Amino acid sequence: MINIYNKKLENPDFYRQFRCGDSLMALYNCPLKSKYQDAWSQHNYIVYVMEGRKMWHTAHGSYELNEGSCVFVRKGACIMEQFFDATFCLVMFFVPDDFICDVLKSKESPIYKPGKKYEPVIELESDAAVHAFYQSMMPMFSNGQEPDRSLIELKFKELILIIAGNSGNAEMLSYFCSLMNEPQAVSLQRVMDSNYSFNLKLEEFAQLSNRSLSAFKRDFQKQFYTTPGKWLLEKRLSHAKNLLINTDKTVSEVAFESGFENPSHFGRAFRQRFGTTPASIKQPVLA
Numbered sequence: 001m002i003n004i005y006n007k008k009l010e011n012p013d014f015y016r017q018f019r020c021g022d023s024l025m026a027l028y029n030c031p032l033k034s035k036y037q038d039a040w041s042q043h044n045y046i047v048y049v050m051e052g053r054k055m056w057h058t059a060h061g062s063y064e065l066n067e068g069s070c071v072f073v074r075k076g077a078c079i080m081e082q083f084f085d086a087t088f089c090l091v092m093f094f095v096p097d098d099f100i101c102d103v104l105k106s107k108e109s110p111i112y113k114p115g116k117k118y119e120p121v122i123e124l125e126s127d128a129a130v131h132a133f134y135q136s137m138m139p140m141f142s143n144g145q146e147p148d149r150s151l152i153e154l155k156f157k158e159l160i161l162i163i164a165g166n167s168g169n170a171e172m173l174s175y176f177c178s179l180m181n182e183p184q185a186v187s188l189q190r191v192m193d194s195n196y197s198f199n200l201k202l203e204e205f206a207q208l209s210n211r212s213l214s215a216f217k218r219d220f221q222k223q224f225y226t227t228p229g230k231w232l233l234e235k236r237l238s239h240a241k242n243l244l245i246n247t248d249k250t251v252s253e254v255a256f257e258s259g260f261e262n263p264s265h266f267g268r269a270f271r272q273r274f275g276t277t278p279a280s281i282k283q284p285v286l287a
Contacts (some may be wrong), residue, residue: 001038001039001077001198001199001200002037002038002039002040002041002206002222003040003041003042004039004040004041005024005037005041005042005043005045005094007042008024008026008028008092008148009024009227014028015027015028015089016028016141018140018146018147018152019152020149020152020153020156021099021153022043022094022096022099023043023093023094023095023096023099023154023156024043024092024093024094025091025092025093025094025130025137025155025156026091026092027050027089027090027091027137027138027141028089028090028092035081035082035084036079036080036081036082037079037082037216038077038078038079038080038198038199038256039077039078039079039080040076040077040078040161040195040203040204040208041073041075041094042075042101042207042208043075043094043095043096044072044073044074044075044094044095044096044097045072045073045075045092045093046070046071046072046073046092046093046124046159046163046244047065047069047070047071047073047090047091047092048068048069048070048090048091048126048130049065049066049067049068049070049088049089049090050067050089050090050091050134051067051086051087051088051089052066052067052083052086052087052088052089053065053066053067053083053084053088054080054081054082054088055080055081055083055121056071056073056078056079056080056081056082056121057078057079057080058076058077058078058079058119058120058121058194059120059193059194059195059196059197059198059239060117060119060120060194063119063121063123065090065177068131069123069126069159070123070124070125070126070130071121071122071123071124072121072122072124072163072172072175073120073121073122074118074120074122074175074194075097075213076120076191076194076195076198076208077195077198077200078120078121078198079257085198091134091137091141092140093156093159095156095160095178097210099156099160100176100179101179101180103156103157103160103161103164104160104164104176104180105180107164107244107252111164111173112177113170113174113176113177116174118171118174118190119153119171120194122171122172122175123171124163124166124169124172125166125168125169127166127168127266129162129165129166130162130163133158133159133162137155140155146218158209164176181212184209185209187209188209188216188219188220188223189223189276190236191205191208191209191219192205192224192231195208196231196235196236196239196259197235197236197257197258197259198234198259199238199259199260199261200259202217202228202229205228209260216228218276232259233269233273234273235275236258236259236260237269237270237273237274239258240254240255240258240260240266240278241270241274241281242259243257243258244278244281244282244283245282249268251263251267251278251279251282254266254278255267255278266278
């Protein structure tokens with residue numbers, strides 16, 4: 001599984017980028033050779049599509065992004081589906097939780113929205129202010145000079161404040177509030193529920209929950225009364241069984257979409273848990 005933040009960070013010649021601490025913005029064309037790419041990021045990121053279309057597949061649904069789309073993608077894992085009928089070009093802002101919180105604390109009028117369940121990909125209103133902001137970024141990317149660090153930080157703050165100032169971004173505002181007020185236990189639950197079906201390492205789950213590996217294991221045991229490995233296996237197998245019964249996906253596709261490294265490993269674990277093979281319970285989808 002590719003860490004998209006690290007990949008862009010390590011390839012500055014390929015991805016035109018500006019950095020501000022642990023935040024990164026990059027403008028790039030997307031010449032992927034494969035149709036699907038499983039990826040994750042330890043930071044949230046905001047995407048604005050300049051051209052083309054692409055799909056983000058998550059554990060909670062799929063989201064199609066087209067020209068002019070603006071979305072907030074919560075830190076975690078996804079499967080990106082590439083379309084080859086047009087060039088895909090976007091601007092991405094990687095934004096850590098603490099940066100968002102610091103900007104919101106400096107806001108003159110506080111934000112408040114009742115809590116709710118948050119999608120892994122949150123659609124933002126692509127209004128005139130958003131379009132104007134991204135158009136203002138294009139000269140910075142195209143003139144070949146590195147902007148002053150203070151200007152980069154101001155642009156990050158401007159984007160967060162534009163989003164927070166639009167009452168139409170209700171779901172996003174609720175999520176922003178949760179970052180400032182949410183107990184760690186709820187945060188850990190959200191990280192696991194949103195990413196269990198992806199083949200992430202325990203170290204990566206720990207990173208997503210802002211913990212060391214030892215703290216992650218300790219807190220996980222306190223909250224779930226089991227080990228991360230046992231919990232993940234049970235969740236992935238239950239998810240796989242549901243896909244086998246209710247979709248027309250192949251066994252290999254189900255294994256991949258349930259976080260298993262290969263179909264053989266999936267088959268052994270499935271049989272041990274349910275007493276039968278994945279193929280034997282697969283049924284045609286009813287019309």
